[in-house]
Amino acid sequence: MSADGQIMDSSSRTLEKLENENNKNGSVKQVLLDGCVPFSHQVAGHKCGINNTGVLQHPDGTILKQLQAPPRGPREMNFYTQVFAKDCTDKRLLDLQQHLPKFYGTWMPRESPHELYLKLEDVTRRFLRPCIMDVKIGRRSYDPFASKEKREEQISKYPLMEEIGFLLLGMRVYQINSDSYITHDQFYGRSLGKDTLKYGLSRFFHNGQELQRHAVSLIISKIRSILRWFEIQTELHFYASSLLLVYEGSPHTINKSKHKPADPATEHQQGEPQSKALSFQSSLTHSRPYCHDIQHERNTNGKHGGSIEEQDEEIGMGDKKQFGQEETVEVKMIDFAHVFPSDSPDESYMYGLRNLLSTLEQILKD
Numbered sequence: 516m517s518a519d520g521q522i523m524d525s526s527s528r529t530l531e532k533l534e535n536e537n538n539k540n541g542s543v544k545q546v547l548l549d550g551c552v553p554f555s556h557q558v559a560g561h562k563c564g565i566n567n568t569g570v571l572q573h574p575d576g577t578i579l580k581q582l583q584a585p586p587r588g589p590r591e592m593n594f595y596t597q598v599f600a601k602d603c604t605d606k607r608l609l610d611l612q613q614h615l616p617k618f619y620g621t622w623m624p625r626e627s628p629h630e631l632y633l634k635l636e637d638v639t640r641r642f643l644r645p646c647i648m649d650v651k652i653g654r655r656s657y658d659p660f661a662s663k664e665k666r667e668e669q670i671s672k673y674p675l676m677e678e679i680g681f682l683l684l685g686m687r688v689y690q691i692n693s694d695s696y697i698t699h700d701q702f703y704g705r706s707l708g709k710d711t712l713k714y715g716l717s718r719f720f721h722n723g724q725e726l727q728r729h730a731v732s733l734i735i736s737k738i739r740s741i742l743r744w745f746e747i748q749t750e751l752h753f754y755a756s757s758l759l760l761v762y763e764g765s766p767h768t769i770n771k772s773k774h775k776p777a778d779p780a781t782e783h784q785q786g787e788p789q790s791k792a793l794s795f796q797s798s799l800t801h802s803r804p805y806c807h808d809i810q811h812e813r814n815t816n817g818k819h820g821g822s823i824e825e826q827d828e829e830i831g832m833g834d835k836k837q838f839g840q841e842e843t844v845e846v847k848m849i850d851f852a853h854v855f856p857s858d859s860p861d862e863s864y865m866y867g868l869r870n871l872l873s874t875l876e877q878i879l880k881d
């Protein structure tokens with residue numbers, strides 16, 4: 516049977532059948548469309564898609580984020596498409612690529628062509644025990660087109676946002692002694708005031724034995740690099756966008772293994788990064804969030820076979836991989852549902868970055 520045929524077999528399971536199987540087995544490890552499984556390293560964000568699963572992990576190691584309802588989903592898709600356009604000549608956008616998960620176009624399940632997903636690099640993939648934090652950046656978490664109700668709702672969630680300029684949305688931290696993760700949800704971040712912020716942030720770097728100072732330093736250096744990009748760009752404003760911070764929690768070596776790619780024939784991506792940059796202006800027209808109570812999780816590495824090196828080559832980034840000390844951390848910008856064109860510096864985002872940097876520097880000084 517052709518690879519295509521195999522796809523049809525796997526994806527032709529109906530949702531009903533899946534639910535029955537899950538109920539029967541009490542199965543936690545769901546296999547969804549085309550061999551995709553729930554992404555086990557999601558620490559914040561919407562839980563949409565099949566069974567409110569949220570972000571999915573594709574067998575080739577990428578992740579799939581379902582497009583949100585217009586205008587947010589198309590706006591995020593247009594943003595990734597523009598930044599990763601093959602014929603992009605805008606130096607600012609080309610420089611921005613290094614700060615984003617790589618974008619592999621859009622993807623749709625063969626059976627449900629109305630469902631569209633962004634296919635993205637899994638930023639946590641190379642880590643053995645990834646410690647992950649999602650931090651929303653900026654002095655306001657609503658965009659200029661938000662209704663009065665939306666503005667008020669967002670402000671009421673964290674009135675300190677304007678003064679602090681960032682908000683911890685979620686994290687998971689590997690604990691060496693118990694070989695488990697501590698997780699904190701969005702309410703943890705919202706509970707932090709000016710006097711507890713530094714301590715609250717420092718928990719992300721504590722493995723139960725000691726503070727991972729090297730991770731703090733390396734993450735500071737990556738955030739500084741993102742700040743430098745913002746200091747010279749005036750094209751874009753980012754609202755309700757996040758930084759995803761990751762560091763290696765394992766005291767052992769970093770996972771450098773490269774698996775053979777999954778059978779490329781099992782791919783049926785639709786819409787490669789487009790060759791023509793799309794206009795942001797065109798996207799200006801105008802689910803339940805993830806909530807994980809504080810708890811200890813047994814460690815499940817969540818690794819899924821296959822690799823994406825061939826696709827890396829395709830977008831010209833395949834040979835840029837290096838492994839060194841700085842590979843034990845990663846900082847990427849994510850969540851671009853509220854990115855808008857502009858002609859001035861993004862002071863709000865930079866304010867947030869600077870305050871995050873100074874809080875991290877304080878943690879190092881203590």
Ligand SMILES: O=P(O)(O)O[C@@H]1[C@@H](OP(=O)(O)O)[C@H](OP(=O)(O)O)[C@H](O)[C@H](OP(=O)(O)O)[C@H]1OP(=O)(O)O
Nearest residue numbers: 560561587651668672684701755756802804850852
């Ligand atoms: O998707 P919505 O309209 O429900 O709004 C999300 C909010 O849900 P809620 O207002 O409680 O219904 C949601 O609120 P919660 O954090 O879940 O209280 C977030 O503010 C989310 O923003 P982000 O994805 O974290 O950047 C919000 O998403 P964005 O408006 O930032 O896309």
Ligand SMILES: Nc1ncnc2c1ncn2[C@@H]1O[C@H](COP(=O)(O)OP(=O)(O)O)[C@@H](O)[C@H]1O
Nearest residue numbers: 556557558559560561616636637638639649850
């Ligand atoms: N490229 C990525 N690599 C790894 N994890 C990611 C990536 N993008 C998103 N995530 C995970 O999914 C969560 C939600 O992503 P996000 O883009 O913020 O979704 P939402 O728009 O629903 O807020 C993040 O907190 C993170 O845990």
